[in-house]
Amino acid sequence: MESSLASREEEAQVSTSSGRKKGGWITFPFIICAVAGIYGSGYGWLFNLMVYLIQEYNVKSISATQIFSVGMVLLTLSSIFHSLRPKPCIVRSNICESATKGQLTVLYIGITMGAIGLGCGRFNLATMGANQFEKPKEQAIVFNWYFFTGFVGIVLSSTVIFYVQSLSWGWGFDLCAGTSFLGWTVFVIGYFSYKHDKLRGSPFKDIARVVVAYIWKRKLPLSDRDEDYYHGSGKIQATASFVCLNRAALKTETDFRPDGSIKSSWKICTVQQVEDFKTLMRIAPIWSTSFFLSVTLAMHASFVVIQALVMDRHLFRNNFEIPAGSMTVIICVSSSISIFMTDRFIIPIWQKLTRQKSTFLQRIGVGHLFNILSMAVAAIVEARRLQVACDNHLQTVPGSVVPMTSTSTAMTPLVIAFAYYASSALTGLIRKDTSWLPDNINNGRLDNVYWTLVVIGILNLGYFLICSKLYKYQNPEKDSEK
Template identity: 40%
Template sequence: MEESTHYSSLIETESQKNNNTSGRKTGGWPTFPFIIATVAGITLASSGVSANLIVYLIQEFNIESITATQINNVVNGTTYLTPFLAAIIADSFFGSFTVALLSSCVSFLGTVVIALTATLKWLRPNHCINNNNGSDLCGPASVMQYGVLYIGIALAAVGFGGNSFTPAALGANQFPNSPRNQAIFFNWFFVTLYIVSILAFSVVVYIQDNLSWGLGFWICALSNLIAVVVFLVGYRYYLPETPQGSAFVDLARVPVASIRKWKSQLSSSTHDYYSSGGTVPVSTIPAKRFRFFNRAALITDGDSIEKPWRLCTVEQVEDFKKVIGILPLLTSTVFLSIPIAMLTNLSTLQALVMDGQIGPHFKFPAGSISIIIFISTSIFLSILDRVLWPLYKKLTGKTPTSLQRIGVGHVFNLFAMVVSAIIEWKRLKMLHDENKSMSILWLFPQLALVGVGEAFHYPGQVLFCYQQLPQSLSSTSTAMISLIMGISYYLNTALTNKVRTSTNWLPDNINFGRVDDVYWLLALFGAINFVYYLICATFYRHR
């Protein structure tokens, strides 16, 4: 953050450096206000839509609570998977600017459709009517109403997902020869992301809950539209992009070429393998590890450089092996994210049935409960950066590795599941034995622990992927984390379905379920995964 104080002086310096022969400014800090404003606008819109989606589905579309969390899982899974695809498309064909612009337009359309469902009564079912016996009579939405809702949600999820990392890549591309300025930009990028997310989870959700759902969603749509306009206004300052092709496509050729030549006998001669520089030196002959894939670089009859899906370079083969080598650790990250996704969804359902009153004049919105994670992560990231890491280096003489950081994150998330189970057990006991509703403040510790864990494992995961993945994947390595998160949300949906069909822990009304047992299951799941992670980390061979 200290470097960010030099922002104004950097603008002046970069403005002088980036004048081309025609006098037009391209790249550098003059592009910063446009890109960071775009990030802020899109983040406000996406967080404003996703933060309260579960509550909106339950209250306005009469969808059962657990079903609403399942829909939310699919939405989050799509939002996290799309950046991975968007990164490949941007690198291969259109560039970051075009993908970010198209994604922003798609998300705007989706947000407008969702806002219309909240504004026009005929686009949503009638509200539940309380029956004389105390039960609620809820009319289901029509096929047309569900269709419009899901189209809006799908467009928003794809659009917001496609715009998650492309502005960050575009911003970093404005400083092609300055790692220092790239670091400053990313610092501001993540600060903007967290601050605006906190704003959305508090102000926008409050407006949706207390004033109007329609007004809240239209604010999101307006924020998205302003972001598109600002993004376009800054176009004349952005450096031109030339897509270089996706390294993922190059890596995908390796298993295909290996399978096509699976009958070929491997050779020990360097002259029988192909590299981008011609004959392969002894030092770059394919390694014995994962020997099957060495066939991709083996020169056989009918091979030529014009057939990249049959003949790959040794460098591509070795890069593919590096990706294969980190897969066990990446799977442990998937299993780490599943309990977090489950806890976040269930915390929202718990908040809906708990006493949200804080003081005489304020009721904490259930949809805002995840803001505790953002706040605790932001605070603890600062503590780590300014206090704990310098102290650790002073005591040990070295900085903690990315795997050590991820391991500590595993431990904190395990504690979060245990605390969640205890608190939910206490909540159910108070409700059934004393007929009292527990305060929503009791949810803060478990969410704070998740936030602290994220401060450890999320930066550690990004750093690990950036350092250990091949250099050819450095530009899209962060998208790997997004891919992992997307897979986790989809698997969380499957886990929830399994729990519902096998137990009575997750009924529609969680007051008559056993969510505490779900948390104990997640704690056991996390403990087994932590042991698995330790085994993978112990035997992992660093690049």
């Protein structure tokens, strides 16, 4: 805490001596423009990637959902130069030429670069924007604008950019690249107005140090005296939870030099570092439930686009066709509505009925329940869609696609990015052991896949309830007030 205050005072002195104050509201327009650029361009290719793979790379629909889990410049080049993608399928036939290894290499490199840029920029901009301010109220305003701008960027990319891509993939990717470049340019212009935080090391290194120090001292007897543990500049006391880990902070004669400094930070840790590691261990079970939740949501988000491709998306007497990737607009809108309803109605009603403030874990539990219900709705709707396709021997099912996604994807914002990899593996396992996911989903049983996700969701909810029961809040009264 003292080092943090000293660092802030030092930064303030540097700003004053240079005659120009760093940070504050002057940085806000630059950062928000960068957020708009990265959301508008990133989601302009990300959410429509499966459609591009199916239509331009002749990738089978279910395989496209797996590739979807994995540089705008390379994607743009692949859409412009025919040599970078396979020849189109022969009209009215199932004869399609697969992409070569070279073509797939260019595609995968482009996807990887784009994913890295989207992931790094999206999360770091939020933290950087908040760090430009000192007051928590101002930081909260920045976060609100960050999410609002991101939402607007997703909606615009899922409508305007997707429509341009439906006319020409080259123009669409050019628009994504231009949007990204514009946001980057504005961000760079504001470089000298930003307040830069000093590097303070990686928290993952502290985690590793606790593990290594514990292994070194795992056979040493524990002590009941607080002075036998290394505190460094901190004053926190070692707790009794996960008491065996306290050995990592246990003092020995071989840990210190004659001047009192420690010889190696990998053989002894501070009590604060040990307690931080314990905190991670406490929340790890709760965190793991969100991973399994996100796997089901990731699979659903992928299959929604596949379903949209085989459904009638025409509006206004067939004068306009909704792009399949634009289903993300409905996801964003329904997610925003569900968040508003939960915050303004469900939680207040809960508090009136129980006369208690809802905890964070109870709110997460509500999210798990809504996820299960959304998967069940998706399964019922898909079963009905298959019945219509079977009865009429249709390749494209009549009827609007909008009610399906607006009802069954209400809790999508909880998706965690890396869960897409696990969902890809689960999709591959289902394809291998069942006949539910053929290339033409009209001949499969996607509803059974959704019911499988319902079962996984129920098991995960049970696991979450067990973890919640065992979890102990550090400060229940303070957490309740928050």
